Amino acid sequence: MFYGLKLLEYTRTMTAITPQPPTKAQLLELVAALGTAQWQDFAAAAARHGLTSVQAKLLAQLKGPVPMRGLATLLVCDASNVTGIVDRLESRGLVRREPDPRDRRVKNVVATDEGLETIRRVRAEMQATHSALDALDEEERTALYGLLERLRPGMERRA
Amino acid sequence: MFYGLKLLEYTRTMTAITPQPPTKAQLLELVAALGTAQWQDFAAAAARHGLTSVQAKLLAQLKGPVPMRGLATLLVCDASNVTGIVDRLESRGLVRREPDPRDRRVKNVVATDEGLETIRRVRAEMQATHSALDALDEEERTALYGLLERLRPGMERRA
DNA sequence: ATGGATGCTTGAGATCGTCAAGCAACTCGA
DNA sequence: TCGAGTTGCTTGACGATCTCAAGCATCCAT
Numbered sequence: 001m002f003y004g005l006k007l008l009e010y011t012r013t014m015t016a017i018t019p020q021p022p023t024k025a026q027l028l029e030l031v032a033a034l035g036t037a038q039w040q041d042f043a044a045a046a047a048r049h050g051l052t053s054v055q056a057k058l059l060a061q062l063k064g065p066v067p068m069r070g071l072a073t074l075l076v077c078d079a080s081n082v083t084g085i086v087d088r089l090e091s092r093g094l095v096r097r098e099p100d101p102r103d104r105r106v107k108n109v110v111a112t113d114e115g116l117e118t119i120r121r122v123r124a125e126m127q128a129t130h131s132a133l134d135a136l137d138e139e140e141r142t143a144l145y146g147l148l149e150r151l152r153p154g155m156e157r158r159a
Numbered sequence: 160m161f162y163g164l165k166l167l168e169y170t171r172t173m174t175a176i177t178p179q180p181p182t183k184a185q186l187l188e189l190v191a192a193l194g195t196a197q198w199q200d201f202a203a204a205a206a207r208h209g210l211t212s213v214q215a216k217l218l219a220q221l222k223g224p225v226p227m228r229g230l231a232t233l234l235v236c237d238a239s240n241v242t243g244i245v246d247r248l249e250s251r252g253l254v255r256r257e258p259d260p261r262d263r264r265v266k267n268v269v270a271t272d273e274g275l276e277t278i279r280r281v282r283a284e285m286q287a288t289h290s291a292l293d294a295l296d297e298e299e300r301t302a303l304y305g306l307l308e309r310l311r312p313g314m315e316r317r318a
Numbered sequence: 319a320t321g322g323a324t325g326c327t328t329g330a331g332a333t334c335g336t337c338a339a340g341c342a343a344c345t346c347g348a
Numbered sequence: 349t350c351g352a353g354t355t356g357c358t359t360g361a362c363g364a365t366c367t368c369a370a371g372c373a374t375c376c377a378t
Contacts, residue, residue, distance in 0.1 A: 021298075032201075035197055054333080067356080080359080081334065105343045106356065135313050140309070144186065145180075151193060152193065154291030236366065237366070238325075239368080241326090242327055242328085262324095263375085324373100329369090332367085335362100335364080337362090338360090339359085342356085342357085347352095
């Protein structure tokens with residue numbers, strides 16, 4: 001791993017400073033609290049642009065054309081649900097449905113320029129999240145990234 | 160000696176490829192991805208007990224009696240919304256509304272024994288989250304906890 | 319004691335989410 | 349080539365979530 005050394009270093013420091021290791025329950029609770037706070041931050045920023053959090057989340061997936069089915073998979077929901085969300089985004093000119101040249105059943109969703117600009121602003125306006133990350137120096141950010149990277153494989157495993 | 164050699168090799172590799180600290184955007188994206196995954200994990204566990212994620216989240220707040228208004232604040236939503244959620248939980252015997260002895264306007268929501276048991280199980284059944292945390296040893300968990308603790312003040316600041 | 323705040327509920331209206339059903343288009347084997 | 353099964357998307361029905369405005373009961377402060 002690329003972040004291995006920095007991580008090891010930081011871990012040792014923290015272990016020296018913090019005598020009592022947290023219980024798994026405590027860690028779980030903290031992770032949940034921060035996740036919730038970040039979601040609220042995201043939802044508030046989206047709302048300032050007249051978007052629901054779900055609409056903003058969908059928009060955030062559109063780095064390129066994505067078929068409806070793909071969006072349903074990314075958002076972990078039924079395909080029929082995506083229809084409505086895209087409908088509302090499209091009626092506001094933030095996304096566009098394009099036919100797929102290789103499969104006429106498929107409709108690819110693409111963010112318009114306005115859509116891209118909007119989601120860019122939403123991300124930039126997540127004040128709480130940005131200020132939280134600003135509290136960490138570069139070494140700490142590197143350590144955090146390394147630790148979170150190690151959590152990913154477990155989290156992504158489908159039960 | 161075999162292991163020593165391997166270790167030396169590894170160390171040199173790690174030193175040679177100086178880890179680029181992650182950009183703030185990368186870190187943000189990773190945090191968001193893990194937050195989403197944990198929420199999905201929670202929602203799936205709740206669904207196995209016939210609860211929506213919002214119902215489970217409300218239930219998770221009930222360590223003691225909490226007035227409706229307090230729940231609205233905790234869940235960051237309108238008080239009128241809480242009425243419906245509590246209605247549905249109450250009709251299933253998972254929570255109870257009790258009059259407040261000091262203020263007759265207030266109704267305190269309390270989890271029933273069945274409610275407590277249910278939310279306990281939901282937490283225990285978050286397989287992905289538990290297995291992700293199991294990937295960290297005690298030192299790493301301590302380090303992660305410390306880092307997340309430093310994020311908290313920034314996140315909790317109301318914009 | 320009364321006017322203004324506070325706590326909760328109700329009703330209207332929009333979004334989100336699932337499921338079942340339907341149509342169009344693709345795939346693959348006989 | 350043809351037809352059966354699969355896949356992608358939409359529609360409609362229905363329930364849950366969410367906000368806002370309005371209403372009632374209760375508190376609180378003057």
